Amino acid sequence: MKLLLITLFSFFVATTANWQLNFEQAKHEASQSHKLILLNFSGSDWCGPCIKLKKDIFGSDVFQAFANEHLILVRADFPRLSKNQLDAKQTAHNEALAEKYNQQGKFPLTVLLDANGKVLKEWDGYPQSLTPSSFVESIQALAASSK
Structure with a gap:
């Protein structure tokens, strides 16, 4: 039983x-x-669409499997509640990212970049028509055209 639990935990972490x-x-x-x-x-x-995007798209098995193979994921979080505040260094880091990639302060905003930091695509908000599969397919198309 213990071996089974360890194996399942390892699989979950790996995926x-x-x-x-x-x-x-x-x-x-x-x-x-x-x-x-x-x-x-x-x-x-505080951002309902951010929470929904994280759960429905980023938390999906389809996205997780794709991301593990093809993406480096970075989250710049801006919590409001005092109990969730980030340390000063991380806050400054996130603010610098926002200054460069999210000057209008949109939430959620998801940006696809190449390894040099060049913007390939932005997704502003959480469109109701977005599914994990359609999101992955749009990234795959951009990845193919950026090579």
């Missing part, structure tokens, strides 16, 4: 896409692995 917080590290990893960067601006404790 769950990990969101990074450091954009420079993500750029380095993307250049080494020839992957694209998906940068998500989120208000994790």
